[in-house]
Amino acid sequence: xxxxxxxxxxxxxxxxxxxxxxxxxxxxxxxxxxxxxxxxxxxxxxxxxxxxxxxxxxxxxxxxxxxxxxxxxxxxxxxxxxxxxxxxxxxxxxxxxxxxxxxxxxxxxxxxxxxxxxxxxxxxxxxxxxxxxxxxxxxxxxxxxxxxxxxxxxxxxxxxxxxxxxxxxxxxxxxxxxxxxxxxxxxxxxxxxxxxxxxxxxxxxxxxxxxxxxxxxxxxxxxxxxxxxxxxxxxxxxxxxxxxxxxxxxxxxxxxxxxxxxxxxxxxxxxxxxxxxxxxxxxxxxxxxxxxxxxxxxxxxxxxxxxxxxxxxxxxxxxxxxxxxxxxxxxxxxxxxxxxxxxxxxxxxxxxxxxxxxxxxxxxxxxxxxxxxxxxxxxxxxxxxxxxxxxxxxxxxxxxxxxxxxxxxxx
Numbered sequence: 175x176x177x178x179x180x181x182x183x184x185x186x187x188x189x190x191x192x193x194x195x196x197x198x199x200x201x202x203x204x205x206x207x208x209x210x211x212x213x214x215x216x217x218x219x220x221x222x223x224x225x226x227x228x229x230x231x232x233x234x235x236x237x238x239x240x241x242x243x244x245x246x247x248x249x250x251x252x253x254x255x256x257x258x259x260x261x262x263x264x265x266x267x268x269x270x271x272x273x274x275x276x277x278x279x280x281x282x283x284x285x286x287x288x289x290x291x292x293x294x295x296x297x298x299x300x301x302x303x304x305x306x307x308x309x310x311x312x313x314x315x316x317x318x319x320x321x322x323x324x325x326x327x328x329x330x331x332x333x334x335x336x337x338x339x340x341x342x343x344x345x346x347x348x349x350x351x352x353x354x355x356x357x358x359x360x361x362x363x364x365x366x367x368x369x370x371x372x373x374x375x376x377x378x379x380x381x382x383x384x385x386x387x388x389x390x391x392x393x394x395x396x397x398x399x400x401x402x403x404x405x406x407x408x409x410x411x412x413x414x415x416x417x418x419x420x421x422x423x424x425x426x427x428x429x430x431x432x433x434x435x436x437x438x439x440x441x442x443x444x445x446x447x448x449x450x451x452x453x454x455x456x457x458x459x460x461x462x463x464x465x466x467x468x469x470x471x472x473x474x475x476x477x478x479x480x481x482x483x484x485x486x487x488x489x490x491x492x493x494x495x496x497x498x499x500x501x502x503x504x505x506x507x508x509x510x511x512x513x514x515x516x517x518x519x520x521x522x523x524x525x526x527x528x529x530x531x532x533x534x535x536x537x538x539x540x541x542x543x544x545x546x547x548x549x550x551x552x553x554x555x556x557x558x559x560x561x562x563x564x565x566x567x568x569x570x571x572x573x574x575x576x577x578x579x580x581x582x583x584x585x
Contacts, residue, residue: 176244179336180346181221182354189359191225196233197365198329198414199282202372207234209281214249216242218288219333226284238280244290252306257298265302268309277316283328287506288335295445300474303444308478311551314524322527322534331357331417332506341442341503355497356418356507371420371495372412378492379409379422381584382576387566389430390488390576392518394562396438399455401488402430404546406531413528420496420510422582423489425525427546429458431485435520439501439508439557446471451556453522458546459483460522476522481550487521487529489555490564493580501559508557516580518564519557523550 181187195211196204205211211230215222223239230237240249256264295303320326332338332353339349358364387407392399404427411422434454441448450466460483465472476483489509496512511517525548527533530541541547564577575583 176218180350182350186354186359187221187225189364190357191222191229193357193364194284194329194331194417195226195229197368198417199327201327202414205233205235205282210236210238210279211282211284212238212280213284214240215286216246216288217244218335219286222286222333245294247287250310254294254298257302265305266309268312270312273313274316277320281326285330286333288333289338290335291337292341292442292447293445300444300471304474304478308551329415329417330506332504338504342501352498352500352502356510375412375422378582378584379411382409385566386569388569389567391565392562394560396436396560397562399433399435401426403427407529408531410528416506418510421489421491423487425487425529426485428484428548429546431455431458437556437558438560441556442503442505443475443554444471448472475552475554478552479550481548482523482552484548485520486523486525486548486550486553489519490577491516492582505555509555511559513559514580515559515561517557517559518562519555521553521555523552523554524548
């Protein structure tokens with residue numbers, strides 16, 4: 175089925191695997207001997223199986239492999255048939271003991287996502303998809319608990335497929351060329367290149383965090399939005415959690431976002447392509463929304479839970495860091511788009527604890543009830559590549575432009 179698909183050279187695949195295992199995991203340090211890596215991929219990504227196994231073995235680690243059929247991206251039972259036949263009890267089933275045992279066993283997670291068909295769930299009720307996502311929130315809570323304790327890291331990336339290339343209007347080889355550029359896989363030493371880039375990202379986050387920012391105003395023809403950072407917030411980036419990863423982001427106080435925003439890039443979610451999204455916020459919550467296509471799917475997502483209508487992340491990408499110059503119809507790569515104006519994106523749903531300074535000092539209750547830390551079963555990034563200006567209001571009342579024409583103004 176996949177033997178005739180374009181596959182890059184052995185060098186590229188080994189660079190890809192080595193970057194994932196020996197750079198992205200352990201927050202840029204790579205795995206340590208004796209550590210256990212849970213690797214999830216479907217049939218499309220089979221050419222990466224042996225390179226990843228080799229990288230893990232040469233680093234002294236152990237691999238647990240989850241190898242899926244082409245239709246599935248994640249280790250769940252969510253075929254189209256499942257949604258067609260599952261009753262209420264089956265929709266709400268979660269194998270808690272099994273999942274907890276797995277999380278207790280592993281030190282790292284590698285996810286290679288490969289889309290088989292963007293319309294795979296097109297005939298499925300979006301409410302069922304949202305319901306299942308809510309059920310599997312328990313998995314993220316269990317995994318997050320170990321991650322926040324400093325005992326687990328993960329990396330997510332994509333292995334290209336014909337469906338992904340077709341959605342972007344490219345051949346599979348052209349799509350791979352973008353992935354190779356984006357991840358520095360054509361470099362003799364990709365890891366050193368990533369470390370150099372991360373060093374520049376950390377320079378920016380350090381500078382921004384020294385400003386004592388109270389709120390941000392994002393302004394352009396297609397946006398007029400105010401985001402309040404909240405107490406103990408910081409900008410972060412360069413963690414290795416995604417490959418590629420050039421974005422600089424924070425998780426603001428989800429109670430105080432006001433204004434409106436349009437997105438010029440589609441959202442690909444649950445088998446639906448949602449185009450022309452507009453969101454209107456009042457007191458932190460989406461109170462109105464629109465979409466040119468599949469508005470019903472957007473509505474189902476927004477109704478997943480209370481947190482699905484609030485901002486969990488605000489992010490900016492500096493075009494000087496990213497070599498991605500074509501829209502790839504893929505959130506992971508498009509949220510790192512460089513191009514003419516970089517990109518701005520927000521994520522509705524779950525916030526990131528990394529964005530809380532001294533996060534270990536605060537209980538979940540304090541974060542959620544007192545600091546506007548958003549909780550949700552979803553974390554959905556929506557992207558725009560239009561030119562936007564971001565002005566920070568500092569706590570002393572002064573203003574400073576921190577991002578313009580696709581670049582941070584700080585370096």
